[in-house]
Amino acid sequence: MRLSRYFLPLLKETPSEAQIVSHRLMLRAGLVRQEAAGIYAWLPLGHRVLRKIEQIVREEQNRAGAVEILMPTLQPADLWRETGRYDAYGKEMLRIKDRHERELLYGPTNEDMVTEIFRAYVRSYKSLPLILYHIQWKFRDEVRPRFGVMRGREFLMKDAYSFDLDAEGARRSYNKMFVAYLRTFARMGLKSIPMRAETGPIGGDLSHEFIILAETGESQVYCHRDLIDMPIPDEGVDFDGDLEPIVRQRSALYAATEDVHDQEQFEAQVPPDKRVSARGIEVGQIFYFGTKYSQPMRAFVAGPDGQERPVESGSYGVGVSRLVGAIIEASHDDAGIIWPEPVAPFDIALINLKAGDAATDKACEEIYAKLTKAGRDVLYDDTSERPGAKFAAMDLIGIPYQIIVGPRGLEKGLVEVKTRRTSAREEMSVDAAVNRFAE
RNA sequence: CGGAGAGUAGCUCAGCCUGGUAGAGCACCACGUUCGGGACGUGGGGGCCGGAGGUUCGAAUCCUCUCUCUCCGACCA
Numbered sequence: 001m002r003l004s005r006y007f008l009p010l011l012k013e014t015p016s017e018a019q020i021v022s023h024r025l026m027l028r029a030g031l032v033r034q035e036a037a038g039i040y041a042w043l044p045l046g047h048r049v050l051r052k053i054e055q056i057v058r059e060e061q062n063r064a065g066a067v068e069i070l071m072p073t074l075q076p077a078d079l080w081r082e083t084g085r086y087d088a089y090g091k092e093m094l095r096i097k098d099r100h101e102r103e104l105l106y107g108p109t110n111e112d113m114v115t116e117i118f119r120a121y122v123r124s125y126k127s128l129p130l131i132l133y134h135i136q137w138k139f140r141d142e143v144r145p146r147f148g149v150m151r152g153r154e155f156l157m158k159d160a161y162s163f164d165l166d167a168e169g170a171r172r173s174y175n176k177m178f179v180a181y182l183r184t185f186a187r188m189g190l191k192s193i194p195m196r197a198e199t200g201p202i203g204g205d206l207s208h209e210f211i212i213l214a215e216t217g218e219s220q221v222y223c224h225r226d227l228i229d230m231p232i233p234d235e236g237v238d239f240d241g242d243l244e245p246i247v248r249q250r251s252a253l254y255a256a257t258e259d260v261h262d263q264e265q266f267e268a269q270v271p272p273d274k275r276v277s278a279r280g281i282e283v284g285q286i287f288y289f290g291t292k293y294s295q296p297m298r299a300f301v302a303g304p305d306g307q308e309r310p311v312e313s314g315s316y317g318v319g320v321s322r323l324v325g326a327i328i329e330a331s332h333d334d335a336g337i338i339w340p341e342p343v344a345p346f347d348i349a350l351i352n353l354k355a356g357d358a359a360t361d362k363a364c365e366e367i368y369a370k371l372t373k374a375g376r377d378v379l380y381d382d383t384s385e386r387p388g389a390k391f392a393a394m395d396l397i398g399i400p401y402q403i404i405v406g407p408r409g410l411e412k413g414l415v416e417v418k419t420r421r422t423s424a425r426e427e428m429s430v431d432a433a434v435n436r437f438a439e
Numbered sequence: 440c441g442g443a444g445a446g447u448a449g450c451u452c453a454g455c456c457u458g459g460u461a462g463a464g465c466a467c468c469a470c471g472u473u474c475g476g477g478a479c480g481u482g483g484g485g486g487c488c489g490g491a492g493g494u495u496c497g498a499a500u501c502c503u504c505u506c507u508c509u510c511c512g513a514c515c516a
Contacts, residue, residue, distance in 0.1 A: 012465065012477070013451050017509055037508065091440095092515075109516085143440065143514065157516060209516095218515090285516060319516045353475060388476040395476090406475055416475095 001346070003381045007044050010393055020216045022328035023148030025337050029397045031324070038145025038153030045397060046324065048345035050156065053323050054135055056187050056342060057158045064180035064239045066131040066160050071113050073137055077103035079112045083296050092140045106139040111293050111315055114161040118311065119299035125165040128301065128311075129173055133160030135320060150281065150325040151218070160316040165303055167290070170312035174206065174288050175243040177316040179233055181210050181284050182246075186232040188323065189340025190283070190330055193227045195255040197285060206314075209257055210284035214329040217279035222266050223255035225274040257282075281326045288314040337398030338421050346379040348437055349399040351391070353406030355384045363415065363430055364405050374438035395420065403433050 009030040017034070018024040026032050031046030042050055058068065074096065080086035086093075086105075094106040107113070114132055122130065135158045145153050162173035178194065185192035190212050197209035211221050213228070233246055254269045256262070257280070266275065293299070294310035301311050319326075331338045339345065348371060352364045361382075368380045379399060381390050387406070394402055404416040414427045417436065428436070 009449090011450060015450070016445085016452090019510075034508090090514095138516075140515075144510095144512090146510085151515080155516070159516085282516065317516050322516065384474095386474055386476090386478065388474090388478080391476045393477080404475085408475060 001377075001379050003379060004383050006379070008397070009043065010396065018148065020147050020150070020329070021332060022150065022216070022325040025328055025332060025396070026148055026325065029337055032149060034148075038142060038151070040149055040152060040154070040321075045345045049324050049327075049339070049343055050321060052343045052345075053188060053327075054156070054158075054320050057184055057318050057320060058135065060180045060184040060187070061131075061133050061158065061160060063183075063235070064131070064176045066133045066176075066180075068134060069117075069132050070134045071107070071110050071117075071136060073106055073139070074104045075107045075110075075113055077105055079116055080105065083112055083293055085112065092142065094139050094141050107136075108138055108140045109315070109317075110134070110136075110159055111161065111313075112297070115293045115297045115299050115313070118161075118163055119294075119297060122163065122299075122301060122311075125301055125303050128163055128165050129169055130163045131160055131173055131176070132163075133158060133316075147216075147218070148325055149321045150329075152321065155319060156321040158318040158320055162314045162316070163299075163301075164312045165301060165309070167312055170288055170290070170314055172243070174286060174314050175247050176239050177286050177314070178208065178247050179237060179239070179243050181286065181316075181318070182232050183235070183237075184318065185210060185212070185283060188327060188343050190323075190327065191228055192283060193221075193223055193255055193280075194250055195221060195223060195257050195280075196251075196260050197257050198259040206288040208286050209282045210286075211255075211257070211280035212283055212326050212330055213276075213278050214281050214326070215279055216329055217281040219280055219282065220258040220261075221256070221276075221278055221280040222258075222261050223276050224253035224270050225276050227253050227255055228276070281322075281329060282319070283323055283326050284316075284318040286314065286316045332398070335392070336396035339398045339400060341400045344398070344400050346377045346399045347401065348376055348378045349394045349397075349402045350378050350380040351387075351394060351402055351404045352380070352382050353387045353390070353404065355382050357407050359410050360405055360407050363410055367403060367405065367415075367430060367434055370434045371437055374434075376437055401437065403437075 011028045014024050015027050018027055029045060030043050032040040032042055035041050077086050093108050096104045096106060098104055137154055138157045139154050142153050145151055160177060162170060164170040164173055182192065192210045192212055194208040195211050197207045227250060230250065254266055290312055291310040294313055299311050300308040302308050327340065327343060328337050331340060350364060350368055352360055354360045364380065368378055371378045398420055400420050402418040404418060409415055413429055415430055415433050416425050416427055417433055418425045
């Protein structure tokens with residue numbers, strides 16, 4: 001992408017509404033624009049990151065055996081009346097009437113609808129286990145939206161729902177999502193820690209929150225230090241095999257959010273030098289809730305004995321749009337964002353220090369063409385801005401690598417390659433730079 | 440939902456107390472000088488001062504109502 005033909009509205013000054021660093025950087029780097037309290041438009045750069053995160057989530061859901069669907073944002077109120085949630089949910093649920101005065105709602109979550117879909121088609125244990133998921137916009141009319149996309153009213157969420165014949169099966173599904181989440185967040189360069197958590201209004205009796213440690217996190221969390229750098233299961237992990245050891249290895253160590261924290265247990269179970277008490281950002285949560293929805297909605301399946309019973313379920317959420325903010329909270333410096341490579345909007349920023357200079361233009365065009373052909377996403381700054389402004393802008397938007405091309409270096413046949421994360425710079429020939437990034 | 444604050448140019452803000460018909464910096468446009476870590480000069484464009492009502496000869500400024508946004512708290516993927 002040539003910057004001169006792109007849409008990248010950067011702000012030099014920080015909009016006054018932004019309080020936390022990720023929000024400030026998202027506005028300054030032109031990732032989002034606020035349209036109302038807790039409601040954001042995603043601009044090109046932010047949209048790219050959002051899509052990359054979404055794709056990682058999708059790949060790991062698929063790997064775990066979940067099946068993607070797409071449910072609507074608007075749902076009929078009657079569906080929610082079956083479980084009693086239409087009245088129970090409160091003002092956070094946005095209620096809407098259509099032209100025929102039919103009551104609808106903008107979905108804050110999808111247990112009811114997915115259970116409706118399930119019961120319409122599945123009758124036998126032979127169709128189980130089944131995990132359905134979708135990645136869709138949700139709306140929760142929070143009293144007080146804040147922190148940019150970290151706590152918006154409209155947000156993109158991956159929500160998965162598992163269906164099993166019995167509690168044991170449900171536990172296996174829970175474990176699949178548990179492991180999938182470990183991999184998902186690790187692939188984005190995040191260190192996530194599963195912590196025991198309250199189940200909240202969704203209900204159930206087994207739940208973990210996946211927490212990223214960050215100073216600006218919304219909740220206070222307590223855990224054993226060894227959880228932070230525990231190895232992540234590799235992509236060869238067998239999701240049809242026994243995942244219990246992986247889950248147990250983590251569950252064995254103390255980790256709890258404020259809501260369920262027990263200071264006595266914490267001190268009893270964790271030696272002083274291993275105690276971590278910190279702020280955390282919740283990026284995912286998984287629940288097992290049994291027959292909470294299947295019972296009232298009569299989502300029954302026949303077991304091997306021919307007897308019908310309510311299906312056992314769980315739900316599993318990942319805050320996709322929240323992750324954009326969470327990643328920035330975890331990865332930035334004074335100059336701007338530092339994207340982990342897998343979620344970076346572009347792989348490489350190519351900086352032409354003297355657009356209009358024949359030799360510099362030629363070298364840039366060559367690098368741009370070759371890297372693009374090699375499948376790399378290159379943002380080519382072909383504008384005639386001053387070098388200082390270009391450097392500042394590219395540092396702000398945080399693309400992992402910069403190839404800096406200017407007449408001074410080219411006289412010696414050299415360009416500069418800068419790694420954003422470490423600020424390390426190396427000089428090398430045009431060919432060497434191309435080869436370095438062309439696989 | 441309780442408490443606090445803010446709405447003036449695309450952004451950051453001044454002007455409001457003490458009414459006289461709108462400003463600065465950045466950004467934008469033109470020209471010139473510049474050009475390896477956010478340049479400078481000259482000229483220029485851009486604002487029904489959130490909205491409605493009221494007071495007044497006259498309202499960004501005073502009064503009333505209203506909408507929106509932000510922050511603290513209670514609540515939440």
